[in-house]
Structure formats: structure tokens, C-alpha cells
Amino acid sequence: MVLLGSLSGAQAAGGLALAGAQAANAASIATAAGTSAASRAFDREVDVFLKEYWRLVPEMAVAAGQYAAAAQLPAPTEALRQAQLAFAERWIQRLQALPTKLALDAGQRSDLALLDNHLRGLQWSLSELRSDQWNPSEYNVANGFSELLSKEDFAPLPQRLALVERRLQQVPAYYRAALLKLKDPSSMHLRLAIRQSEGALETFRSSIPEAAAKAKLSPARRAYLLKHNEAAQRSLEQFIAELKALDARQTAAGTGRDFRLGRALFEKSFGYEIQASVDADGLYQRALAEKAALHQKMGELALGLWPQLFPDEAVPAERLDLIARVIDKLSERHATPEGFVDEIKAQIPALSAWVTEHDLLTLDPSRPLLVRETPAYMRGVAGASISAPGPLDPKGMTYYNVDPLDKYSPAEAESFLREYNHWALQVLSIHEAVPGHYVQLLYSNKSSSKVKSLFGNGAMIEGWAVYAERMMMESGWGSVNGQPSPEMGLMYAKWNLRVVCNAILDYQTHVLGQGEAEAIQLLQREAFQARTEAKEKWxxxxxxxxxxxxxFAGFSEILALREQLKQAQGPAFQLKAFHENFLSYGSAPVKVVSEAMLKAAGARP
Structure with missing residues (x-):
């Protein structure tokens, strides 16, 4: 004790600092241990949640890569809806009551927010939206069968067929329950359901019998499987017949729910699905302003191209007429109907090489992409799409689905090919494949967060694909002899205008109540789309x-984030690092990723 009194002031201060540092270090270790324990507890909760969730919604399990769940096909009964509602309420309360949630790291806190949003969205959908009553296209069993038949790395074919057999036994009850659910359905959704269900028949007529023959099952087992397959096929045929009869009755009586959501439902759906920094009306106003800016830019590009395309003609007085004439002329350069898919296939390696050579992203050559015709049961919504494996299926194949052109008349096919002309088709493949959806979803599946990968945000996923188009154009894709191509510049601007007009069309249709004539006017006159494309989009x-x-929601916010980080980081900003850091967050909403990345960069969100 006396020794302490004999210390000099500097020695005493040093001793106090050492003691303070030791205390702070001990507190830091205790905090880290607490955070680590909280993180592990949260991870365990997520695992329990998913285990229960897969049992209740096995179709989501299949989408995620849990193929064992594909054998389960719960009938869409009222009892199931009530069970799902109870599940959502119970887990909302359970997650809110987590005693450790304040000790979670930033990533897990955002996971918690995503789960809460998903569960509340599920509650709202089951209790207010009630699309289970008016949208019969939700009732389609084909995907689970297709997944089981195609996943060779999951299990040998005889084992997968055992799961198929169990699933087949549940199909008749499924469609009986689906018919009981329908109340005053929308005629548009009725006809979509009929079309897609007729496509699904091929699963029972061809795919399953062919797989049974290929598996070389015993005669008794093969006969048992085909017996249940025939019963499933008959139940689907009956479902289709009932839908057609219902459609005829509603058409004759002039009844049926309006396909439009209306303002209240649209705003709610927008909030749960998009999770943007603006509401639906805010995005609509943003899109209107962007449409005007693109028209200005396109007018300038078209004016520059006019002399070489129309050397002996006067420039049209109206800007929209000028743009339309130039686009129409350029659109003469396109693939043939027979060579359409082959041209897409040839683009993939060229795009991949460009991304690598220009150091935009690190690609994974071990994960191939297969271009295929869109399966019949998936057609009728979009002309091209990506089918990616879920995050729990790390070796699954990714498919670039392209609708065949055989549904079109020669005139319609020509219109379609002019829309997806030499330049536009390249942008389509950038969007769907490299470095768009295909690349983003591969990154997402490698995310350390199960929640962000499994409950992906559609606006982030689509927004990245649109941003990928901008990224490639900025890097010089489509240039000629090292110089920007005005043709590609105009066609890219037209494609970007398509994104903007998608948002305008969506809002004006479901909130403002526009009809077909107004929609076609927007798409053809102001977005310069071919009539076939405009009709499909309507x-x-x-x-x-x-x-x-x-x-547009996702793209505009990704672009804004990039510019904020450029300003914050200055010369230290690296484009490739930005891309890979952004994608490392899985498919989280852009708003969530922005907050995390800006905070890490020391910038204000």
C-alpha cells in the first residue's frame, strides 16, 4: 500500500491506464463472447425455423434445393391456410422475443428483419390478398416432378422415382382442394392456368413414363408407378376441364374478378416485395422523370444516325417519330427464327470472356449454363428467364429458358425478332445470363447468410440484372473499333426505357386502372416496342x-449506391470490388445492402 503512495504521477497514470486497458479488454472479450453466443443461438433458431417451414411449404423447399421435400404435396385446403397463418404469427412473436437479438451482428440483424418481413408478407397474402381464391395459375404441380426427374446429382433415378411415386399419390387430392378454393377468379388468370396446366400434362404423358422405362424398374414397381401416374394425369385433365367450364360460365355471365389489384393491395404488395427507399407512387414519379430523360438522349442518338440511314429524307419534326423511324430501320438486322436460340448460345462465351478480360467480376467456370426451350408448364408469362438451383443445391444446373417461336405466325415471329434484334438480343443475354441473373444467383448461393440467399428480394435480383446491362455498356461492350457504337447506344437506351416503362405500366394498370389501348400506346409509341412485344407485355x-x-426499383437504387460509394471512397473506389462486395450479401434488398456498405465505407446512408 505504501508502495503505491511512493509512485510518481506518471507511473500512477500508467498503472491506471494499464488497469483500464485490461478492464476494457476483458469487457471486449466478454462482449465478443456474448455476441458469438447470440449469433450461434440465432443460427440455431434459423435452422429450427427452416425445418418447420420446409414441412409446411415443401414447394419452397424444392426451390431451395431440398429435393427430399419434393415428395410432399400438401393439398391447398383451408386447414393448410390456417396452419400457415398460425406458423407465421407464432414465428413473428418468437423472433421478436429473442433475448439475444440486440447482441447480433449487423448481418444477422438484417437477417432478422428479412425474416420478419417475409412472415408478415405471408400473413398479409394469406389473409388480405387471397390470390389462392382468384388466381388458379398458382395450382401447378409440374415443377416438383420436373425437379426430381432432372436432379441426377441428388440421387439415382430409381430412388428419385420412389419420391415421384409418393408425390403422384397426392395429386388428385391436391386438385380437388384447388377447385374448392376458387371463388370468382380473374378470367386472365383462369386462362393462364389452363394454358400452363395443359403444358404440365406432358409431365404425366411423357416425362414420367420415359423415366420409368429408363430406370429399368421391376415390372411390378413400374406398373404401380404408372397406375398412380395415370390417376394424377386424369385429375389434372379434370382440373383443366373444370377451369374451362368455369371460364365459359363467367364469360357468358360477364362475371369474374378484375385482374387489377387496386391501390391499397398494390401498395401493400409493393412494400413487402420491393422493400425500396420509396413507395409505389414515389417509384412511379421517378420512372416518369427517367422516361423523359431517355427520350432526350435517344433523340440525340437518332438524329446522329439519321443521315446514314435516310440520306435523302428530311428529319421528322416529332422527336418520337424520329426515334421510331431509326429504331425500325436498325431492327431489320436480326436472327432468323431457326437461328434464334443458336445465336443466344453463341453469346454466352463471348460475354463471359468480356467480363473476365475487363476485370468486372470473378466468374465460376465450374458452374455451366444450359440454354434450353422453356418447359411448357412455365410458358405464358415471360419470353426468357433463368432457372437457377437453390442455395442448398450447390451443384445444380442453371438453365437459360427461351420460349420457342413456334407459337407465332410468320408475321408475329418477324415482329418478335425485330424487337430482339442484333443489338437487343445481346442485352437480353447480358440481363438473363452473364453478368446478370446467372452470375448474381451463383454469388447469392455462396452467401454465408442462409436467410439472404433463401428469401431473396426480387427487386435486388432484377435490379442487378438491369445494372449488369449498364455495367457492360460502360465497359465498352458493343463498341466498334474501340469507339462507342451509336446503334448499340440507341438500342441499349431503348432497352433501358423498357425497364422504366415496365414500372409505369405496372402502376398505371393496377393502381390507375388503365386499359389495353392506353397500355399499347405507352409501349409502342413511347417505348418503341414492336406490337407482338407490346401485346405480350400487356x-x-x-x-x-x-x-x-x-x-427499375432495384436498378435505380444500385446505381445510386455506386455513385455514393464513389464519392465517399474517391480514388480508392474499385469497380470490381464494389460488384463482388455487393453480391456477397446474397439477394438481400438493395436498401439493406446499401446501409451495410455505406456504413462500412464510413459514409452516411
Whole structure:
């Protein structure tokens, strides 16, 4: 004790600092241990949640890569809806009551927010939206069978067929329950369901019998499987017949629910699905402003191209007429109907090489992409899409689905090919494949967060694909002899205008109540789309809601984030690092990723 009194002031201060540092270090270790324990507890909760969730919603399990769950096909009964509602309420309360949630790291806190949003969205959908009553296209069993038949790395074919057999036994009850659910369905969704269900028949007529023959099952087992397959096929045929009869009755009586959501439902759906920094009306106003800016830019590009395309003609007085004439002329350069898919296939390696050579992203050559015709049961919504494996299926194949052109008349096929001309088709493959959806979803599946990968945000996913288009154009894709191509510049601007007009169309259809004539005017006159494309997009806007807004919502916010980080980081900003850091967050909403990345960069969100 006396020794302490004999210390000099500097020695005493040093001793106090050492003691303080030791205390702070001990507190830090205790905090880290507490955070680590909280993180492990949260991870365990997520695992329990998913285990229960897969049992209740096995179709989601299949989408995630849990193929054992594909054998389960719960009938869409009222009892199942009530069970799902109870599940959502119970888990909302359970997650809110987590005693450790304040000790979670930032990533897990955002996971918690995503789970809460998903569960509340599920509650709202089951209790207010009630699309189970008016959208019969939700009742389609084909995907689970297709997944089981195609997943060779999951299990040998005889084992997969055992799961198919169990699933087949549940199909008749499934469709009986689906018919009981329907009340005053939308005629647009009725007809979509009929079309897709007729496509699904091929699963029972061809795919399953062919797989049974290929597996070389014993005669008794093969006969048992085919017996249940025939019963499933008959139940689907009966479902289709009932839908057609219902459609005829509603058409004759002039009844049926309006396909439009209306303002209240659209705003709610937008909030749960998009999770943007603006509401639906805010995005609509943003899109209108962007449409005007693109028209200005396209007018300048078209004016520059006019002399070489129309050397002996006067420039049209109206800007929209000028743009339309130049686009129409350029659109003469396109693939043949027979060579359409082959041209897409040839683009993939060229795009991959460009991304690598220009150091935009690290690609994974071990994960191939297969271009295929869209399966019949998936057609009728979009002309091209990506089918990616879930995050729990790390070796699964990714498919670039392309609708065949055989549904079109020669005139319609020509219109379609002009829309997806030499330049536009390249942008389509950038969006769907490299470095768009295909690449983003591979990154997402490698995310350390199960929640962010499994409960992906559509606006982030679509927004990245649109941003990928901008990224490639900025890097010089489509240039000629090292110089920007005005043709590619104009066609890319037209494609970007398509994204903007998707959001405008979505809002004007479901909130403002526009009809076909107004929609076609927007798409053809102001977005310069070919009539076939405009008609397809009008149809898509009728059978979906909010999804068309996701492209512009996600893209505009990713671009804003990039510019904020450029300003914050200055010369230290690296484009490739930005891309890979952004994608490392899985498919989280852009708003969530922005907050995390800006905070890490020391910038204000």
C-alpha cells in the first residue's frame, strides 16, 4: 500500500491506464463472447425455423434445393391456410422475443428483419390478398416432378422415382382442394392456368413414363408407378376441364374478378416485395422523370444516325417519330427464327470472356449454363428467364429458358425478332445470363447468410440484372473499333426505357386502372416496342402485379449506391470490388445492402 503512495504521477497514470486497458479488454472479450453466443443461438433458431417451414411449404423447399421435400404435396385446403397463418404469427412473436437479438451482428440483424418481413408478407397474402381464391395459375404441380426427374446429382433415378411415386399419390387430392378454393377468379388468370396446366400434362404423358422405362424398374414397381401416374394425369385433365367450364360460365355471365389489384393491395404488395427507399407512387414519379430523360438522349442518338440511314429524307419534326423511324430501320438486322436460340448460345462465351478480360467480376467456370426451350408448364408469362438451383443445391444446373417461336405466325415471329434484334438480343443475354441473373444467383448461393440467399428480394435480383446491362455498356461492350457504337447506344437506351416503362405500366394498370389501348400506346409509341412485344407485355401486366416494378426499383437504387460509394471512397473506389462486395450479401434488398456498405465505407446512408 505504501508502495503505491511512493509512485510518481506518471507511473500512477500508467498503472491506471494499464488497469483500464485490461478492464476494457476483458469487457471486449466478454462482449465478443456474448455476441458469438447470440449469433450461434440465432443460427440455431434459423435452422429450427427452416425445418418447420420446409414441412409446411415443401414447394419452397424444392426451390431451395431440398429435393427430399419434393415428395410432399400438401393439398391447398383451408386447414393448410390456417396452419400457415398460425406458423407465421407464432414465428413473428418468437423472433421478436429473442433475448439475444440486440447482441447480433449487423448481418444477422438484417437477417432478422428479412425474416420478419417475409412472415408478415405471408400473413398479409394469406389473409388480405387471397390470390389462392382468384388466381388458379398458382395450382401447378409440374415443377416438383420436373425437379426430381432432372436432379441426377441428388440421387439415382430409381430412388428419385420412389419420391415421384409418393408425390403422384397426392395429386388428385391436391386438385380437388384447388377447385374448392376458387371463388370468382380473374378470367386472365383462369386462362393462364389452363394454358400452363395443359403444358404440365406432358409431365404425366411423357416425362414420367420415359423415366420409368429408363430406370429399368421391376415390372411390378413400374406398373404401380404408372397406375398412380395415370390417376394424377386424369385429375389434372379434370382440373383443366373444370377451369374451362368455369371460364365459359363467367364469360357468358360477364362475371369474374378484375385482374387489377387496386391501390391499397398494390401498395401493400409493393412494400413487402420491393422493400425500396420509396413507395409505389414515389417509384412511379421517378420512372416518369427517367422516361423523359431517355427520350432526350435517344433523340440525340437518332438524329446522329439519321443521315446514314435516310440520306435523302428530311428529319421528322416529332422527336418520337424520329426515334421510331431509326429504331425500325436498325431492327431489320436480326436472327432468323431457326437461328434464334443458336445465336443466344453463341453469346454466352463471348460475354463471359468480356467480363473476365475487363476485370468486372470473378466468374465460376465450374458452374455451366444450359440454354434450353422453356418447359411448357412455365410458358405464358415471360419470353426468357433463368432457372437457377437453390442455395442448398450447390451443384445444380442453371438453365437459360427461351420460349420457342413456334407459337407465332410468320408475321408475329418477324415482329418478335425485330424487337430482339442484333443489338437487343445481346442485352437480353447480358440481363438473363452473364453478368446478370446467372452470375448474381451463383454469388447469392455462396452467401454465408442462409436467410439472404433463401428469401431473396426480387427487386435486388432484377435490379442487378438491369445494372449488369449498364455495367457492360460502360465497359465498352458493343463498341466498334474501340469507339462507342451509336446503334448499340440507341438500342441499349431503348432497352433501358423498357425497364422504366415496365414500372409505369405496372402502376398505371393496377393502381390507375388503365386499359389495353392506353397500355399499347405507352409501349409502342413511347417505348418503341414492336406490337407482338407490346401485346405480350400487356398480358404480363394483367397476370402479374408489382414484379414489373422490381427492375427499375432495384436498378435505380444500385446505381445510386455506386455513385455514393464513389464519392465517399474517391480514388480508392474499385469497380470490381464494389460488384463482388455487393453480391456477397446474397439477394438481400438493395436498401439493406446499401446501409451495410455505406456504413462500412464510413459514409452516411
Amino acid at each position: 398480358h404480363r401486366s394483367q397476370v402479374s402485379a408489382v414484379q414489373l416494378s422490381s427492375y
